[in-house]
Amino acid sequence: MSGPTLYVALVAFGLLAGVASGLLGVGGGTLMVPFLTLAAGLSQHQAEATSLLVILPTAIAGTLALRRRGVGNPGLALRFGVIGSVGAIAGALLALALPASTLRLVFAAFVAVVGLRLIRDGLHSGERA
Amino acid sequence: MRTLASVATDGAHGRRLRVDRQLVAIGVIGGLLSGLLGVGGGIIMVPLLVFWAGYGQREAHALSLGAIIPISIAGIATYGIAGEVRYGPAIALAAGSIAGAQLGAGMLAKIDERLLKLIFGLFLVGVAVLMVVRG
Numbered sequence: 064m065s066g067p068t069l070y071v072a073l074v075a076f077g078l079l080a081g082v083a084s085g086l087l088g089v090g091g092g093t094l095m096v097p098f099l100t101l102a103a104g105l106s107q108h109q110a111e112a113t114s115l116l117v118i119l120p121t122a123i124a125g126t127l128a129l130r131r132r133g134v135g136n137p138g139l140a141l142r143f144g145v146i147g148s149v150g151a152i153a154g155a156l157l158a159l160a161l162p163a164s165t166l167r168l169v170f171a172a173f174v175a176v177v178g179l180r181l182i183r184d185g186l187h188s189g190e191r192a
Numbered sequence: 193m194r195t196l197a198s199v200a201t202d203g204a205h206g207r208r209l210r211v212d213r214q215l216v217a218i219g220v221i222g223g224l225l226s227g228l229l230g231v232g233g234g235i236i237m238v239p240l241l242v243f244w245a246g247y248g249q250r251e252a253h254a255l256s257l258g259a260i261i262p263i264s265i266a267g268i269a270t271y272g273i274a275g276e277v278r279y280g281p282a283i284a285l286a287a288g289s290i291a292g293a294q295l296g297a298g299m300l301a302k303i304d305e306r307l308l309k310l311i312f313g314l315f316l317v318g319v320a321v322l323m324v325v326r327g
Contacts, residue, residue, distance in 0.1 A: 073284035080285065081292020082299075083315065091292075092231030093319045095285060109278050111230025112271030115264045116282040117289050118232045122260040125293040129254050132298075140258020142211050147219030147226070147233065147259050148266030154227025155270035167323050178316025181239065185309030 069103060076102075081121050092118050107163030214245050219259060227267045232260040235316065249308050 076098050080091030092114040099110035130137050211219075218240045222233035234256040241252035271277055 070280075070284045073281055074288040077285035077288025078292040079288075081289035081294075082296040083292075091289060092226075092229070093235055093316075096230050097319075097322055099281060099285075103281050105278060105281070106276075108271070108274075108276045112268070112274075112276035113278045113282045113285075114230040115226070115267040115271065116277055116279070117285040118260060119264040119268060120286045121289040121293045122232060122257055122264060124290040125296065126254075126258045126261065128294050128298065129257065135251060135254025135258065137254075137258050139211065140255045141262060143215050143219050143255060144223075144259030144262035146211060146216050147223035147237075147263045150220035150223025150225075151227040151233070151263045151266035152223075152270050154224040154229075155267045156227070157224075158228045158230075159271070159274050159276075175317055175320035178313045178318075178320060180243075181309045181313030181316065183313075185306045185313055 072102060077117065080117070081124075091121060107167070108159065111158060111163075218245065219263075222256070222259065223263045223266065226260070226263045227270060230267070230271075232256070233263050234260060238312070253308075 076095070080094045080098075083091045083094060092111075095114045095117060096107075096110045099105045099113055100107060103110075105113060126135075126137055126140065129135050218237055221240065222237035225231065225236045226233035234253070237256040237259065238249075238252045241247040241255060242249055245252075247255065268277065
């Protein structure tokens with residue numbers, strides 16, 4: 064894909080990733096990074112960097128929407144995230160120093176474990192205390 | 193007085209009002225993953241908040257989503273200095289993404305927690321398969 068077609072696809076795909084962000088509490092980066100490398104031809108590092116730039120306004124919009132509905136505590140969430148940003152700088156520096164193919168496989172294994180655990184929990188348990 | 197006392201001693205309320213050591217650890221781990229993989233970090237923060245810190249699924253999602261704001265700023269700055277950010281695709285994706293997030297958040301306030309776990313779990317397994325197929 065290239066030119067206008069690519070940009071139409073990017074907007075449409077962004078919509079999908081945005082629903083995931085608002086609904087699942089994730090920025091949709093796990094959807095956008097593969098999309099940006101496969102469909103938009105970005106390198107792994109470019110895709111990750113660009114994904115973060117999409118995640119920022121999406122997370123702001125999602126947080127504002129939740130705040131209007133009285134879900135969660137935005138002040139605590141922001142303070143929590145400021146501490147997390149120390150990890151983010153370290154993680155990005157590590158990514159810039161490492162080959163992305165290795166990291167992708169490690170992450171895939173981790174994501175599978177967490178995903179299966181959530182499915183099991185959703186299927187077999189009720190509300191947590 | 194009664195209210196203040198119960199807030200101060202109630203574990204659940206205490207977690208909601210301050211960033212304790214557990215939240216510091218989860219934030220740093222989430223940040224590391226976010227910077228490393230270009231994701232928000234919710235993919236690890238939400239399970240840790242639910243399974244380790246004992247938050248409800250909905251509350252964990254809201255906390256994670258807010259935390260992603262400063263976490264993504266730090267990642268963007270780091271990658272930006274290295275010249276990796278592509279602004280055109282980011283603007284196009286963000287245009288769709290912001291509209292989608294409103295839709296998703298609207299559904300979050302109403303959705304069943306067990307269903308949310310199932311959807312999130314299936315989503316993660318799908319992502320894992322995609323990553324392996326690609327690699």
